[in-house]
Amino acid sequence: MLVSAKEMLEKARDGHYAVGQFNINNLEWTKSILLTAEELKSPVILGVSEGAGKYMTGYKTVVGMVNGMLEELKITVPVALHLDHGSYEGALKCIEAGFSSVMFDGSHYPIDENVAKTTELVKICQQKGLSLEAEVGSIGGEEDGVIGAGEVADPQECKKIADLGVTMLAAGIGNIHGKYPENWPGLRFDALENIKALTGNMPLVLHGGTGIPEDMIKKAIDLGVAKINVNTECQLAFAAATREYIEAGKDKQGKGFDPRKLLAPGAEAIKATVKEKMELFGSVGKA
Numbered sequence: 001m002l003v004s005a006k007e008m009l010e011k012a013r014d015g016h017y018a019v020g021q022f023n024i025n026n027l028e029w030t031k032s033i034l035l036t037a038e039e040l041k042s043p044v045i046l047g048v049s050e051g052a053g054k055y056m057t058g059y060k061t062v063v064g065m066v067n068g069m070l071e072e073l074k075i076t077v078p079v080a081l082h083l084d085h086g087s088y089e090g091a092l093k094c095i096e097a098g099f100s101s102v103m104f105d106g107s108h109y110p111i112d113e114n115v116a117k118t119t120e121l122v123k124i125c126q127q128k129g130l131s132l133e134a135e136v137g138s139i140g141g142e143e144d145g146v147i148g149a150g151e152v153a154d155p156q157e158c159k160k161i162a163d164l165g166v167t168m169l170a171a172g173i174g175n176i177h178g179k180y181p182e183n184w185p186g187l188r189f190d191a192l193e194n195i196k197a198l199t200g201n202m203p204l205v206l207h208g209g210t211g212i213p214e215d216m217i218k219k220a221i222d223l224g225v226a227k228i229n230v231n232t233e234c235q236l237a238f239a240a241a242t243r244e245y246i247e248a249g250k251d252k253q254g255k256g257f258d259p260r261k262l263l264a265p266g267a268e269a270i271k272a273t274v275k276e277k278m279e280l281f282g283s284v285g286k287a
């Protein structure tokens with residue numbers, strides 16, 4: 001059964017490790033992540049962007065697939081199904097469809113509108129026992145004139161949103177989605193410390209987990225990050241393994257064109273990536 005991310009993240013915060021959110025795109029992705037979490041006895045959060053939800057034909061399909069897999073694969077570790085960077089309407093749709101967790105990303109709204117919409121969703125999620133992630137807008141990476149520095153959130157705005165009663169909070173600390181540019185100066189631990197000081201016990205979320213050096217990940221966890229989002233890295237691993245299979249001409253040998261064979265190396269590569277991240281985040285054996 002799907003669970004809210006609240007308990008697993010509070011345990012992670014108290015135990016000084018982080019739970020990985022791994023985004024899913026299809027059956028192979030979901031199966032690879034769930035099997036790895038079960039094998040490593042790690043809690044896990046399955047992330048679904050609105051685009052990925054649409055790709056999988058809708059949120060109800062996603063809920064059906066994930067619930068079916070939890071049962072058929074006899075998954076015993078805590079699993080949350082979470083909307084990633086949701087709109088207000090998207091969050092409502094996911095709640096209706098049976099997600100156990102949603103993110104409302106109001107970071108592009110003025111702070112008052114972000115507060116108003118987040119407040120509405122806090123009410124709904126608390127009633128239904130779902131976890132809610134909110135995001136605070138940036139005060140810009142442009143303040144120091146460095147392009148590609150990533151965004152940094154205003155600690156006071158973080159406190160405003162955290163105090164609404166959300167479960168976890170995403171706040172920019174110089175992190176970036178996708179691949180990091182060569183001139184990226186690294187995570188802003190000063191910003192993280194300021195945010196932590198004002199938001200207290202709130203589990204913090206680090207987006208853009210692909211390509212952040214390991215020592216920075218560990219330090220971020222020490223400073224209060226309890227959830228780390230990984231998306232691009234699984235995609236890169238899947239693509240590289242699939243390319244290798246095709247370039248080796250394996251799809252032309254025997255029944256190598258069978259999708260179950262063709263997609264197998266990519267699925268294995270996702271498993272390896274998820275394992276590596278769970279070990280790095282310290283969530284192995286915590287389920």
Ligand SMILES: [Zn+2]
Nearest residue numbers: 085207208229
């Ligand atoms: Zn994100």
